[in-house]
Amino acid sequence: MEKCMKDFARPTVVVSECLGFAPVRYNSRVIPDAFVSSLGKYVDYVTVCPEVGIGLGVPRKPVRIVSWKGGDRRLIQPETGLDFTQDMLDFSERFLSSLGEVDGFIMKRGSPSSGIKEVKIYPSTEKVAAIARGAGLFGGQVLLRFPELAVEDEGRLTNFNIRETFLTRVFAHAALRRVLKTVRMKDLVDFHASNKLLLMAYSQKELRILGRLVANPENREPQKLASDYERHFNLALASTPRRTSNINVLMHSLGYFKRELGVKEKSHFLDMLDLYRKGTVPLVAPSMLLKSWAFKYESDYLLSQSFFRPFPEGLVSERDSGKKIEP
Numbered sequence: 127m128e129k130c131m132k133d134f135a136r137p138t139v140v141v142s143e144c145l146g147f148a149p150v151r152y153n154s155r156v157i158p159d160a161f162v163s164s165l166g167k168y169v170d171y172v173t174v175c176p177e178v179g180i181g182l183g184v185p186r187k188p189v190r191i192v193s194w195k196g197g198d199r200r201l202i203q204p205e206t207g208l209d210f211t212q213d214m215l216d217f218s219e220r221f222l223s224s225l226g227e228v229d230g231f232i233m234k235r236g237s238p239s240s241g242i243k244e245v246k247i248y249p250s251t252e253k254v255a256a257i258a259r260g261a262g263l264f265g266g267q268v269l270l271r272f273p274e275l276a277v278e279d280e281g282r283l284t285n286f287n288i289r290e291t292f293l294t295r296v297f298a299h300a301a302l303r304r305v306l307k308t309v310r311m312k313d314l315v316d317f318h319a320s321n322k323l324l325l326m327a328y329s330q331k332e333l334r335i336l337g338r339l340v341a342n343p344e345n346r347e348p349q350k351l352a353s354d355y356e357r358h359f360n361l362a363l364a365s366t367p368r369r370t371s372n373i374n375v376l377m378h379s380l381g382y383f384k385r386e387l388g389v390k391e392k393s394h395f396l397d398m399l400d401l402y403r404k405g406t407v408p409l410v411a412p413s414m415l416l417k418s419w420a421f422k423y424e425s426d427y428l429l430s431q432s433f434f435r436p437f438p439e440g441l442v443s444e445r446d447s448g449k450k451i452e453p
C-alpha cells in the first residue's frame with residue numbers, strides 16, 4: 127500500500143459527497159468542510175451521495191424519516207408523498223457490498239439518508255416537530271455492516287477527542303491492513319510491538335489476548351493467526367479509550383524519564399495532564415511533551431510507539447472546538 131508519509135499507510139475513507147466534493151444537496155449546494163479537506167492529503171476518499179444514487183435529481187424536494195405511530199421508519203418525500211425506503215435499502219446493499227477494503231466513514235450530520243446519529247424522526251409528513259432521533263437510512267446500514275470501523279459525521283468530528291479517536295482508528299486499521307497483505311510473522315510481531323501502548327489505552331483485555339496470539343506458542347500458520355489477530359485488534363479499537371486509560375499510559379511513559387527530568391519539568395507535565403483530564407487540551411498536548419523527551423533522551427521504545435504518533439500531525443489543532451459532544 128502506498129504510504130502517505132514516511133511511515134503511515136494510506137487509509138481509504140468513504141465520505142458524503144456533499145462535504146466539499148460536489149453540489150449534490152437537495153438545494154444544489156455543497157458544504158465545504160475544512161477537516162475533510164485537510165484529511166484528503168493523507169487518505170483516499172470514496173464519495174457517495176445515496177439520494178443521487180437512488181435517482182433523485184439535483185435539485186430535489188427534501189426527504190425525511192417518518193415513523194407513523196411509532197412503527198417502521200420510512201424515507202418519505204413530504205411534498206410528493208413518495209416512499210423511497212426500499213430504493214434506499216437496495217442502494218445501500220449494492221453500494222456497501224461493492225466497496226473494496228475501507229478504513230472508515232465520514233457521513234453528513236443530520237441527513238435522513240446519510241446521518242449516523244441524531245437524525246430527526248417525524249410522526250408525519252406535516253409541519254410538526256420531530257418525535258425522536260436516530261440514524262439515517264443509509265447511515266444506519268453503514269453502522270450495521272461495519273461495526274468494526276470508525277464511522278463519524280463531520281459535526282461530531284469538530285470535537286477534538288472524537289476526532290483523535292476517529293483518526294487513530296482509521297490509521298491503525300489501514301496500518302494493519304498493510305501488514306496483513308503479506309502476513310509475515312515478523313511483520314505482525316513488529317506491528318504488535320509498536321502498538322502496545324495504544325492497545326494498553328484502548329483495551330487491556332485485548333492487549334493480553336493479542337500478546338498471546340503473536341507469541342504463537344502452538345506455532346500456528348501465520349494466515350490463520352492473522353485473522354484472529356485482526357478480529358481482536360478491531361475489537362480493541364472498537365471502543366473509545368477512557369481519558370483515565372490514556373492518562374495511565376502517559377504516566378507509564380513518564381516513568382521512562384524518571385531519572386532525567388527535573389522537578390519543574392515533571393510538575394509542568396502533571397499540570398498538562400490535569401488540563402487533559404478536564405478536557406481543556408487534547409491528548410496530543412501531553413503526548414507531544416513526552417515525545418520531545420523521547421527524542422532528547424533517545425528512547426527508541428517510546429519513539430516506536432504508535433500511541434505517540436497515531437496519525438499525521440496537524441489534523442487536530444486548536445481551531446477544533448473541543449466542545450463536548452456525547453460519544
Ligand code: SF4
Nearest residue numbers: 144151175234237240
Ligand atoms: S447528505 Fe448524503 S444524501 Fe444528502 S446530499 Fe449529502 S451525500 Fe447526498
